[in-house]
Amino acid sequence: MKTLTFDTPAPAFCLWQTGGRDTNNSQFFITLKKAEHLDFKHVAFGWVRDGMSTVQKMGALGTKGGVPAKKLVITDCGTASRPHPVDVTRSRHGFTHGKGPASCVSRPFSSATPAATGLYCVGTNTKAAKMIIYKCLITGDEIFSDIYNIKLSEDKLFYEVEGKNITRKTGDFDDALIGANASAEEASEGAETGLESGVDIVLNHKLTPAPRFDKKSFIAYIKPYMKALKAKVEETTPDKVVEFQKEAQEATKKMMEMVTKNKDLEYFTGESMNPDGMVAFLDYREDGETPYLIVFKAGLEIEKC
Secondary structure (H helix, E strand, O other), rough: OOOOOOOOOOOOEEEEOOOOOOOEEEEEEEOOOOHHHHHOOOOEEEEEEOOOOHHHHHHHHOOOOOOOOOOOOOOOOOOOOOOEEEEEEEOOOOOEEOOOOOOOOOOOOOOOOOOOOOEOOEEEEEOOOOEEEEEEOOOOOEEOOOEEEEEEEOOOEEEEEEEEEEEEEOOOHHHHHHHOOOHHHHHHHHHHOOOOEEEEHHHOOOOEEEEOOOOHHHHHHHHHHHHHHHHHHHHHHHHHHHHHHHHHHHHHHHHHHHHHHOOOOOEEEEEOOOOOOEEEEEEEOOOOOEEEEEEEEHHEEEOOO
């Protein structure tokens, strides 16, 4: 097995992204320049073997709005022979390699077809580009992932996950997550298949709207929820029970304050709609445009996938 060395996602890489866990959607694209912002978010599985000048010419016709400056037509699409698998491994600094064979299994993507530019698939590293998923500790539902801007609240009790309002084709995923723009043709197709609008975090992780809380209904929810969380902590990390109890007490007060003072809050549960699970709050920053999810930190478990 051969190994390649790269500093970061560079020109001519072929990258792949899915629409999220348990989805059938996927998107493939070629980088035209270094793309550090894609680190740990996408899988690199190929590169343009030859004809990159053609790709660059095509890229030069791109616009910020997504509509090409001129019409592009492929008149002669051939095929490329498949080489031996090559291992591409990601590190904190991008794509790197070891001196010896890769430590994980690498397989060719036999189902992918070569592009007209001579692009072919060379393999995938099963340890590459891990994404961190934050899940409800009670239900196991996905709440958000590390592709968003995540901040800790001042009291360090909550994650504040910033998203954005988007409109996309029903069942699709947000092109903006990879820095792409939908073309005019894709937009017209979306009009035919149906559009959905909302906060990207909610759409991508299939969060479900929950009824609004008042003081009485919040108390009825939070008591059994915190009790169930405590049981989980006792089961998994008994040495942290005392710390959890302090955090739970303080967080309950803060959430009660949010519920009673902010009538514009929206509430979401995980995809399973299990009433025993976490309820995340959705609010907007002072600019009135940036939505952010407020999630009790101690109510989450982390999964790397």
